Amino acid sequence: MSNFGHTCTFCSKCNKLGGVTLVLGLDIGSTSTKAALVDVTDGVRVVHVERRPTSSDPHQLLAGAAEVTRSCGARAGSPIAAIGVASMAESGTALAAYGTPLTGMLRWDRAVDRAHLDHLLTLRPGLPARTGVPATTKPAAVALIALATAQPEALRALRHWSGAADLIGHALTGVRAVDHTLAARTMLAGADGDRWDEGLLTDLGIPLHVLPALRAPGRRVGFTTGAAATFGLRPGIPLHIAGHDHAVGAWAAGARVPGDAADSLGTAEAVVRVAADVDRAGAVAAGFAVSRTVDGAAVTVLGGSRSCGALLALWESRHPGTIALLSEQDPADWSTSPVTVLPYPAGRQCPRPDADAELQVLGVGEDDALARGLLQSLVSHARWMRETADELAGGPCTSLVLLGSLAHRIPAWPALTAATGLPVRLVAHDEPVAAGAALLAAVREHVASPDATLPSSAVAPSAAPGLDEAHDRFLAAVHDQLSTRTARTPQGER
Numbered sequence: 001m002s003n004f005g006h007t008c009t010f011c012s013k014c015n016k017l018g019g020v021t022l023v024l025g026l027d028i029g030s031t032s033t034k035a036a037l038v039d040v041t042d043g044v045r046v047v048h049v050e051r052r053p054t055s056s057d058p059h060q061l062l063a064g065a066a067e068v069t070r071s072c073g074a075r076a077g078s079p080i081a082a083i084g085v086a087s088m089a090e091s092g093t094a095l096a097a098y099g100t101p102l103t104g105m106l107r108w109d110r111a112v113d114r115a116h117l118d119h120l121l122t123l124r125p126g127l128p129a130r131t132g133v134p135a136t137t138k139p140a141a142v143a144l145i146a147l148a149t150a151q152p153e154a155l156r157a158l159r160h161w162s163g164a165a166d167l168i169g170h171a172l173t174g175v176r177a178v179d180h181t182l183a184a185r186t187m188l189a190g191a192d193g194d195r196w197d198e199g200l201l202t203d204l205g206i207p208l209h210v211l212p213a214l215r216a217p218g219r220r221v222g223f224t225t226g227a228a229a230t231f232g233l234r235p236g237i238p239l240h241i242a243g244h245d246h247a248v249g250a251w252a253a254g255a256r257v258p259g260d261a262a263d264s265l266g267t268a269e270a271v272v273r274v275a276a277d278v279d280r281a282g283a284v285a286a287g288f289a290v291s292r293t294v295d296g297a298a299v300t301v302l303g304g305s306r307s308c309g310a311l312l313a314l315w316e317s318r319h320p321g322t323i324a325l326l327s328e329q330d331p332a333d334w335s336t337s338p339v340t341v342l343p344y345p346a347g348r349q350c351p352r353p354d355a356d357a358e359l360q361v362l363g364v365g366e367d368d369a370l371a372r373g374l375l376q377s378l379v380s381h382a383r384w385m386r387e388t389a390d391e392l393a394g395g396p397c398t399s400l401v402l403l404g405s406l407a408h409r410i411p412a413w414p415a416l417t418a419a420t421g422l423p424v425r426l427v428a429h430d431e432p433v434a435a436g437a438a439l440l441a442a443v444r445e446h447v448a449s450p451d452a453t454l455p456s457s458a459v460a461p462s463a464a465p466g467l468d469e470a471h472d473r474f475l476a477a478v479h480d481q482l483s484t485r486t487a488r489t490p491q492g493e494r
Contacts, residue, residue, distance in 0.1 A: 019041070020078045021040050021442070021447050022038065022076050022078055022079070023037075023038050023081050023083070023438040023439070023442040024037055024072060025083070025085075025086070025433075025434040025438030026065060026069065026084070026168060027245055027433040028065065028087035028088065029245060030054065030266075031054060032052065033052050033064045034068065034431050035049065035065070035071070036048070036431055036437075037072040037073075037075055038435050040439065043452065043455070044448070044455060046435050048072055049429075050067075050068035050071040051068065052064040055105075057101075057104055057105070061105060061164065065171075065231070070231060074232065079234075080233065081237070082238050082239070083172070083224070083233075083239045083240070083441055084239075084248075084436075084437030084442075085165045085169055085239065085242055086244070086433050088107070088244075089163075089245070090140065091106065091163060092162055092164070093105050093106060093162055094154055094155075095160040095161070103151070105164065106147075108138045109138075112142060113137075113146065116137065116142050116145040117135060119145055120145055123200070123203050123204075124203075127141075127187060127200075128284045129284050130191070131189065131190055132289055132290030134288070134349075134353065135284075136349075139185060140161060140163075140187065155205070158210055159210065160176060162212065163182055165179075165241050165242075165243075166178045169239055170212075172225070172228045173223060174222070174225050174227065175221050177212050177213040177241060178214060179193070179215055179217070179241040180192060180194055180214065180215075180217065180243070181291055181292065183196075189214070191290050191292075193292070196208060196214065215241060216296070219240075220239060220240050221241055223237060224236060224237040240440065240445075242437035242440045242441065245264075245433045246262075246270035247302070248294055248437055249427075249433040250264065250401075250403075251436065251440065252432055252437075253403050253454055254401055254456065255399075256274065256298070257297075258274055259395075259398040259399065260397065260398070261273045261389070261397040261400045262403060263400060263401070263403070264403050264404050264432075265308055265404035265405070265413070266308065266404045267310050268310065269304065269308035269309075270302055270303065270304050271386050272300055272302050273301040273389035273392075273393055273397060274299070275298065275394070276299065277394070278392050278393050283389075283392045286388060286392070287350025288301050288350050288389060288392065289304070290302075301389045301393060303351065303385035303388070304349050304350065305348070305382070307345070307348075307378060311378070315371075319367060319371070322371045323410075325368055325371050326371050326410045329410075331416075331460070332462075332463075335372065336465065337365060337370075339364070339365050339369050340361075340362040340377055340477050341361050341373050341377040342359060342360040342362070342478060343377050344359050344360075350388070351388040352478070352482060354482070375410065375416065376416065376467070376470050376474070379413065379417055380474035380475070381474070382417070383417075384474075397422070399423050399424075399425070400424045401424070401425045401456060402425070403426075403427040408430045414459040415460060415462040418460070418462070419463075419464070419468075425458055425459060426459050428455040432454055436454060
């Protein structure tokens, strides 16, 4: 049976006859590439997930995506009805004619000379507030300036600039297109991500045709072609760019309307606050990014921190056994640690952006107290981000959903998050972005209910005494570090 022209609707004839509706989601993440095969026949059920490391080599990245897709496709007992692709943002590669890579995948966490950002801000002083993207060296606009400086011959040969998601989309459909959530993070489009800034592109010497086409929310990229056989897929399957990984996960978990919030725990952490409106300039100044939900229906305020899985890995290398200790901790037996950790091994993104913020351990204790203090402080930083986003959105959020593998590996994490009294739910599956990309494609192709979300369960809050006091100590330590650094910085260097 061919997938071409598959247009059945939710609860339509094919499902009444007992058919199974399967969709496929891909998540091209910073650390790993995931594919999820999802059954949306009656609710949302993840059938199978495959993972491979994400390569910075574009050819290897495509090969890894093809491998996980083939593995999932081999388990599909019926045709795949739709494909969704999500990816890390602010990562792209320069391609020459015929798609030949001129660079590796220039990732969001690469080292870039600040002078390139300063040059961009000289050209467009108000660009961060207008685009909703904080003034960092991560966006594609800065990457292209750096490329022009370091490799002018590469810029002359440039025919396409491709993010991770649209690289996959092109391989499967032959069409280069991207969604608004990924476009908005380039600093080359407005916060709505609905059009490229042709004036800025002209100033940068970048032809408009170099960038992928912009797809409005709900519009598919196209259909798979015969080239999709490399991925183990047949032609004719509709494909959608689901969007920025954190935004996709938040939407799939049910954070869709103003007042909802999601906390995505991975190598990096992202708090996504859904709002009706927001102080965009204030948000960007505080280090938050402002965009739209993947369905385009509401505004999102996104706060990011590298101090999550990456810091846990660093801590484990220095204190072996930390992750095992935290993973085995029963939330009901949590004992509040007197240790406070300022979790900034690579500076702080928000709410008070500070590239020079330092990792500090305040207080003393045995290994278990240090580990618990680390986790409490990670939870406190996320709470600080969330409550600042609430201020920017004009009111407190009404619900929070947690997603990501760390929330499953360390059961105390959700319980500590819920200790503030906010209703918290935990997404059942540990690969919510890949599954969410599949679900979004299914909804857009009308083969799943528009109200469908990934399964989740309520989180019982930790009843450990002293957690609010620990949070207050954390905030006091942060502000003390800020005051100390400001006091010792000469006036002319601020």
